[in-house]
Amino acid sequence: MLLHPLRLAAVLLGLAVFSLRAQDTNVLPNPGFEEETAAWQVGEGDSLVTADAARTGKFGLRISNDRTKARGCNASSATFVVKAGQEITLTFWARSDSTGAGVYLMYVSDKGRMVNDPGTKGGLPMTGLKYDDKEWHEYTVKATVPAIAYGVRIWAHTFSSAQCVVDLDDFQITGLPQDTEVILPKPYVAPAKPKPIDFANLPQRQTPPAIIIKLDDLDMRGKREHPRWDKVVDYLDSRQVKGTMGMLGSSLADASPEYIQWIKARHDSGNWEIWFHGWDHKTHTEADGKTYNEFNHRSFAEQKKRLDDTQALCLEKLGFPLTCFGPPGGVGNGSQSVETHQVMIADPHMVAWLYPQPLDGIGKQTVQQGKVTILDRVWGTNLEGSVGAPDFEAFVRGYIKNLDRPYFVLQGHPVMWDDYRFAQFTKIIDFLVVQKAEFVLPTGYAATLKAQ
Ligand SMILES: [Zn+2]
Structure with a gap:
């Protein structure tokens, strides 16, 4: 059948309009x-x-x-x-x-x-x-x-x-x-909600745990530490709870006298330990196109310089070297390498390592070597449920699952803590005080563990 020319034109026009509109x-x-x-x-x-x-x-x-x-x-x-x-x-x-x-x-x-x-x-x-x-x-x-x-x-x-x-x-x-x-998506299936915690009948430990409060990312903002550091320091000092601060070495390079004085006063109080959290905490992207954390995918010499420069500034400006290390993170492909172990063993001052994970094979070798003691993590027992967000209930669930563990390293990022998150943190501290936890500093506690 032949189309009438007008009808054909209408069909073609219709097609054109249709194909234009398809994108809209x-x-x-x-x-x-x-x-x-x-x-x-x-x-x-x-x-x-x-x-x-x-x-x-x-x-x-x-x-x-x-x-x-x-x-x-x-x-x-x-x-x-x-x-x-x-x-x-x-x-x-x-x-x-x-x-x-x-x-x-x-x-x-x-x-x-x-x-x-x-x-x-x-x-x-x-x-x-x-x-x-x-x-x-x-x-x-x-x-x-x-x-x-x-x-x-x-x-x-x-x-x-x-x-x-x-x-x-x-x-x-x-x-x-x-x-x-x-x-089309599959319907959402909610995960089973955990049973409420029975606080009246919590499983009990034989002995109270040692607790290391590992607070990360001390840096200078303007001329001072971030005000949220002042808040957490005032709080823990008022509770007579010991805490630690992971400092960036670079923050000492052009540090204000106020910042230096504040760190020294914390150190001198005996209530705080300052530890090495890297030179600048920055990730780096390499020729393979991948991004790595500060102490991953770098040579022994490059890693050592970051520690040496920090130790030199500490000795010059604070009057003491750092004796404990905790590597900075950022991306999920590892925070430390074989070279990091060599650097920590070679440094004359380093004796404690706040490990970012449970102890691994190379960590065991370092501990056996005898100079550096590693304080490792328990994956299930955390201060923060997700980075920067202390979570009291999640903490208690993890705590009662590991009743035989002698110590916990509890990691937090106080600069990320708004009032709500800070209140979750203080609930965790209150809980640990009731549990008669002993709050310890890593260098001293590493010596205790080594002596055992
Ligand atoms: Zn950090």
């Missing part, structure tokens, strides 16, 4: 939650679809946090199978009482796991919520799909320590062809 079409299923949670994964950290969160239509998405959700409160959309170079635009509306949340375009592998794009700051395109006025605002995130991404999905996330209630609605993803393959 919102490919997202259930973009405004009118089919409730269909085609979304909702539930982690109590995220939910509710009428209270609607901007248009009947329903919207709510994510919230009361500072206790260490993984945040999360929801994710269906996943789109993408091609490198595609330009995606995400728009959505949000109403928030806090800026403690963000909406991301999450890149994923063909296994559905998140992958970071080295060319994007933070690894994923995102926008943080900029308004806390509880009014609806429209947001846009643009991205060019990197070769590393098999798929992309929307991820709404509250930051781990945020306190917020955020409503989200009317999502739109444009820039993808209409026939883009869509993978």
Whole structure:
């Protein structure tokens, strides 16, 4: 059959309009939650679809946090199978009482796991919520799909320590062809909630533990230590609890007299030990394209210089050398190397090492060598549930699982502690005081262990 020329023109015009519009079409299923949670994964950290969160239509998405959700409160959309170079635009509306949340375009592998794009700051395109006025605002995130991404999905996330209630609605993803393959998410399955702790019948230890409060990242801000260091020092001193500070060697290079005086006074009080937490705590990226922590993937000479420079400044400005080391972290591929062991053994002053992990094979060799004593970690027993966030209940759960352990090294980052986190820290100290814990300093305690 032949088409009438006019009808043919109409068909061709229709095709042209269609192919133009294909890129503008919102490919997202259930973009405004009118089919409730269909085609979304909702539930982690109590995220939910509710009428209270609607901007248009009947329903919207709510994510919230009361500072206790260490993984945040999360929801994710269906996943789109993408091609490198595609330009995606995400728009959505949000109403928030806090800026403690963000909406991301999450890149994923063909296994559905998140992958970071080295060319994007933070690894994923995102926008943080900029308004806390509880009014609806429209947001846009643009991205060019990197070769590393098999798929992309929307991820709404509250930051781990945020306190917020955020409503989200009317999502739109444009820039993808209409026939883009869509993978629907599996429904969220909540992990089993741990049983409440029975504080009246806690399992008891035979003997109280020794506790090393390992506080990291002492550096100079302006002319002084960070005010949150003053807060934790005042608190522990008032409780007559001993603490330690991991200092960056570089902070002594152009230290103010006030900073030097403050460190010296802590040291002289006998209540505090200052230890070596690296020269500058900076990670470094090598020719293999990988990023390493300060004491990983560096030669003996490079590592030794970082310690030697610090010891020289300590002797000159503080009047004492450091005798304990705890390596700085940053990325997850190791904080120390064989060379680090050689450096600590070669240094004339180093006798204690706050190990960032349970004792390993090379650590055993170093201990046997006899000069440096290693105080290692127990993975399950931590001051902070996630970095920077002390968690009283998580601590107690870990504590009662390790009743035979003679000592614990408890690591914290006081500069990250807001009032809520600080209160969790003081609850842990209160608990340990009731437990009759002996708060010790690492160099002295290392000598005690060695003598045993
Ligand atoms: Zn650190």
